[in-house]
Amino acid sequence: MALKDSLTVAGHLTTAEVAALTGGSLVGPGDVSVAGVAPLDRAGPGDLSFVASSRYLPYLERSRAAAVLCKPEFANAPGGPAARIVTDDPHQALLAVLPVLYPEPAAVGGVHPTAVIGAGTRWDDPVAIGPHAVLGRGVRLGRGVRIGAGCVLGDGVQIGEDTRLHPQVVCYPGTVIGDRVILHAGVCLGSDGFGYVPGDAGTGHRKIPHVGRCVVGHDVEIGANTTVDRGSVDDTVIGDGTKIDNLVQVAHNVRIGARCIIMAQVGISGSCVIEDDCILAGQAGLAGHLTVGRGARVAAQAGVDRSVPPGTTVFGYPARERREAFRTLAAMNRLARIAGRLEDLVAEHGEDAR
Amino acid sequence: MALKDSLTVAGHLTTAEVAALTGGSLVGPGDVSVAGVAPLDRAGPGDLSFVASSRYLPYLERSRAAAVLCKPEFANAPGGPAARIVTDDPHQALLAVLPVLYPEPAAVGGVHPTAVIGAGTRWDDPVAIGPHAVLGRGVRLGRGVRIGAGCVLGDGVQIGEDTRLHPQVVCYPGTVIGDRVILHAGVCLGSDGFGYVPGDAGTGHRKIPHVGRCVVGHDVEIGANTTVDRGSVDDTVIGDGTKIDNLVQVAHNVRIGARCIIMAQVGISGSCVIEDDCILAGQAGLAGHLTVGRGARVAAQAGVDRSVPPGTTVFGYPARERREAFRTLAAMNRLARIAGRLEDLVAEHGEDAR
């Protein structure tokens, strides 16, 4: 059982209830009770487990789980728990079960007495503002907002309904956040962009003032310690439904569309436009002022130095269309194997031009 | 208008005043009042906008801005605001206008009652120490220092005049910071370097104590969630006027010179020396104990495995002098296109040596 022993929250289901919840069909007893979910090899007698691939059948056979969600072909596989809920997609089925077995702990509402609240800051109850949170002047929070311990919201920050900030999020002044957003610990929104007017030789760089905002849409999730700079004059914008992983860098004036997936440690340089439904895989980097067209994909670690047309996938450094990049890579590997003989051929024809 | 609506600060200028401030020449009325700056397509009737390239002329034509800063060739471009301030470099001109229209909010001086101040800590008034900040023993702050909410300064930290720490900066004990430095949220200075004496097979790695300091010069800016380790015995040093972006890693004993530009997610391994006026572009990585010579540039995502001579630009992985690296890349792409025919040629001469 995963998290349960350390939390006081509780939930349990009978196998018949699991079948009803997931739309699966029950094989074996319907009155077995489960209170947690765990992988086959670590499940105990109070746990529901799952098997979606035949390579896990040996684990099924030895599993101590109380019941399993399984594909039709495993309904009668030998050994393991007798109670089985048969469904075409056990992982999808888990999504129906998890919120019941692991209900969110009820938010502790109200404002912790150690929170510091600036003048003119207002909210629609209920909200939860954690210990040592600091809200500046003129902050606005929608109904259902939860602010974790130690968060710092600058003057004039606006946050929509049912948005949750985990501990130690920092929002610089003027940051705007939509509804149902989740910001993980250590996220920093609205810091000054990295912009300077280069000094003459030997003199210092002059900082460009940043007066644009950082604007985050609805249903966005942003991972731990990710940073999003404010715009210089215009805003930095993250569109509705976009999900951003941990330790990502989003520079000033970037505009990210809706429903993008941006994986860990990606870096997006200033003034890039990422259109809707793009996927940027881990550690990819984008040079400044590029457009990644709607639905395009950037492979992990790719280094993007020009705009990416809609719907295409790019790969490598410098990033090129995937098939072309793979073809070049494969050709390189083949040529490397015959490099010596190619050198011999050239030597034999040594009088050639060039 | 960018940030203005959410803050109480205010500033406004007439178009005649904008012309005077920027050294531009006024076309059209001099008594139009502007209170903010915005891009052409988002400017409202109280905003100053700007146009530096002909590709924005369609936006100029439709702009609702009150006035624009524009290059001489656009002084009479059709449509858009009649009030124009003509200048050779509208972006540079903005730098003169922004601080007037967006004055820094006056710092709230004094020590917030929730701050915790250690024994022997002293400062020169005025300073501003925010809510929940924690200062250890023997900390020294210069005049004009601002410490954001939730910052933690270890014992013996020294900070020069007019330096600003945004919220949740952590300085480990003994860290030294110069004048007019800006540290963004979540910066960590002076954490232990990553150094161990390898254990024998099966035994643990032994931690090398780190007793050097992290020393930051004057006029440095460091971006959000960047980390700079302390030195092992010697110090880690960041030179005057150097600017570091978000999520950068600077390892122990690194010495960075003056006026360097280090972009987001760069990683600098232990004991590297970065001389004055270098530029390291985003996601570049440097192996340990290298020197990057004065004025050298490292391209984005480059992987540097040897020292870089002064004034050169390196590119790729492993990083090589840029022209050489580009030549190799271009040759590879050309050869990939004829790989099949090269294989045929080798097959025809199959009896060759090697």
Next chain:
Amino acid sequence: MALKDSLTVAGHLTTAEVAALTGGSLVGPGDVSVAGVAPLDRAGPGDLSFVASSRYLPYLERSRAAAVLCKPEFANAPGGPAARIVTDDPHQALLAVLPVLYPEPAAVGGVHPTAVIGAGTRWDDPVAIGPHAVLGRGVRLGRGVRIGAGCVLGDGVQIGEDTRLHPQVVCYPGTVIGDRVILHAGVCLGSDGFGYVPGDAGTGHRKIPHVGRCVVGHDVEIGANTTVDRGSVDDTVIGDGTKIDNLVQVAHNVRIGARCIIMAQVGISGSCVIEDDCILAGQAGLAGHLTVGRGARVAAQAGVDRSVPPGTTVFGYPARERREAFRTLAAMNRLARIAGRLEDLVAEHGEDAR
């Protein structure tokens, strides 16, 4: 002298005591007192320095250090301090000296009055809980634990004995941490993994609940601002004695074995298995669901797209066995030099197939 002037801790040794501590042999006076350690060029008259390579002999000659640790061949090198402690490995010898000259400041025990402690939280004295720390409900701390200023521990977090959290560490609910662990500032453990069920075209991604834990073994050290996600159903696990540098990303369900070394800015995707004694160098990235076999090494910036056999070293992008990767790189560089002639050869044989 490195950190000493800014801290109140103190320690000093005579040169005879240094010789005894390090097992070295004394040359010159045994009654010289040292109170700090510094490199040759920055050491003052109260400092011990060290010389392990002949390229530092010019610095030795001019050094103002009180004494040096040196290799046997430098015992009588001209100039510099007369007091020398001769040892085969001066760096190793430093490890014996540093803890005496730089004793850890005594931890300030007890619970700071500004800390917020949830119901049912318990510990074994002595512990130290810093200012503004926030502990949820049902937290358990072992004897000797130190929690830095501003740390936030969610409900049910468990921490073993003598573990130290530097300021502003966040542990999400249910996180489990072993004995003698060191977590640097800004570390985030147990945040939700990056998992969504893709929405149909135009509809949103649905968040997969994460109910697994983040479990950290004994003797682990984790660098500043590093993030480790919790598991989805299973746990994310970091094995005993593993050391992780700054700004590393460890995704959900990853299992890292014992005594691994994971350098700065590495990214490990979901469900990877890193077996014991592996080394992942800086900025390396691993795709999901891979296994890195026991004792394997991944070079800096490598992009790993398939599992790595035990004991091998991989390099490049996509990462391949090191010798093979180097051979390919070398062949590419040689072919690039004759690309023009190879094109000529192909042109001369233009009638070939393909």
